[in-house]
Amino acid sequence: MGVVNYEKEENLGIITINRPQALNALSTEVLYELRTILQQIKEDSRVKVVIITGMGDKAFVAGADIAEMVAKTVDEGYRYSRLGQEIFSMIESLPQPVIAVVNGYALGGGCELAMACDLRIASEKARFGQPEINLGIIPGYGGTQRLPRLIGKTKAMELLLTADMIGAAEAERLGLVNTVVPADKLMDTAKAMANKIAAKGQIAIRATKAAVNKGLQADIDTACAYEAGLFGVCFASEDRKEGMAAFMEKRPAKFQDR
Numbered sequence: 001m002g003v004v005n006y007e008k009e010e011n012l013g014i015i016t017i018n019r020p021q022a023l024n025a026l027s028t029e030v031l032y033e034l035r036t037i038l039q040q041i042k043e044d045s046r047v048k049v050v051i052i053t054g055m056g057d058k059a060f061v062a063g064a065d066i067a068e069m070v071a072k073t074v075d076e077g078y079r080y081s082r083l084g085q086e087i088f089s090m091i092e093s094l095p096q097p098v099i100a101v102v103n104g105y106a107l108g109g110g111c112e113l114a115m116a117c118d119l120r121i122a123s124e125k126a127r128f129g130q131p132e133i134n135l136g137i138i139p140g141y142g143g144t145q146r147l148p149r150l151i152g153k154t155k156a157m158e159l160l161l162t163a164d165m166i167g168a169a170e171a172e173r174l175g176l177v178n179t180v181v182p183a184d185k186l187m188d189t190a191k192a193m194a195n196k197i198a199a200k201g202q203i204a205i206r207a208t209k210a211a212v213n214k215g216l217q218a219d220i221d222t223a224c225a226y227e228a229g230l231f232g233v234c235f236a237s238e239d240r241k242e243g244m245a246a247f248m249e250k251r252p253a254k255f256q257d258r
């Protein structure tokens with residue numbers, strides 16, 4: 001087992017950041033392993049939904065690795081930021097939906113990792129925050145950009161400027177997480193949601209993810225044109241014929257992902 005574990009369970013790919021002794025902090029080694037695993041998942045059509053979590057019961061990920069950052073030069077700091085950004089963008093542009101299963105602290109780069117995922121399910125013990133300001137730096141893995149896009153500028157600015165940590169209930173209230181469940185129900189809840197998504201037609205699932213994630217980066221006219229393109233692509237699929245026929249015949253659809 002390395003610093004990132006990867007296992008497959010039927011249609012699910014499960015990634016576990018495995019440095020519990022450092023609260024799963026994102027060292028360069030973790031980032032490289034994560035990148036390799038994501039490249040593998042991208043090519044693996046049998047994986048329909050991806051889950052990312054942290055090892056142990058204390059932390060999802062407590063941030064970028066502070067011990068490693070201590071000695072970094074200006075240039076190394078810049079490249080460490082670009083590396084994390086590149087990998088988190090890979091998560092966003094992965095064809096499969098990705099669910100962050102937040103089992104504890106999601107701080108700094110950990111909160112940023114969760115935000116790069118498509119869905120976030122948190123245990124009642126989860127805590128979120130962007131404490132970088134306390135270290136004399138700013139978030140470097142997309143946090144200053146994804147946090148305001150997810151929860152609005154008002155609260156995002158407050159969290160970024162104060163470094164305050166928030167609990168799972170507050171994160172849910174702010175729209176930072178989809179749902180909060182007791183710690184012992186966390187993985188079962190995430191797998192149930194993942195399996196529900198995996199049972200749909202994957203052409204439409206992947207088109208939905210791309211439309212939302214790419215569309216959010218464009219102006220509304222360009223984004224709607226992109227949506228229409230993907231809508232048209234769906235009409236070329238067997239799944240579209242099956243889905244509509246099933247509706248008309250009042251029976252459940254049997255999707256083949258083609």
Ligand code: CAA
Binds near residue numbers: 063066107
């Ligand atoms: N990097 C490296 N090591 C970390 C770490 C991190 N981000 N977070 C925790 N650890 C290590 C601790 O150093 C400690 O190691 P030792 O046992 O060898 O001393 C071990 O994990 C356990 O942590 P604590 O003893 O601190 O545990 P605690 O329960 O007292 O506190 C905590 C938990 C509040 C999460 C605290 O560990 C903490 O504040 N961690 C740092 C959080 C942080 O500032 N994250 C942002 C990092 S910067 C960043 O992420 C930049 C970016 O956007 C790219």
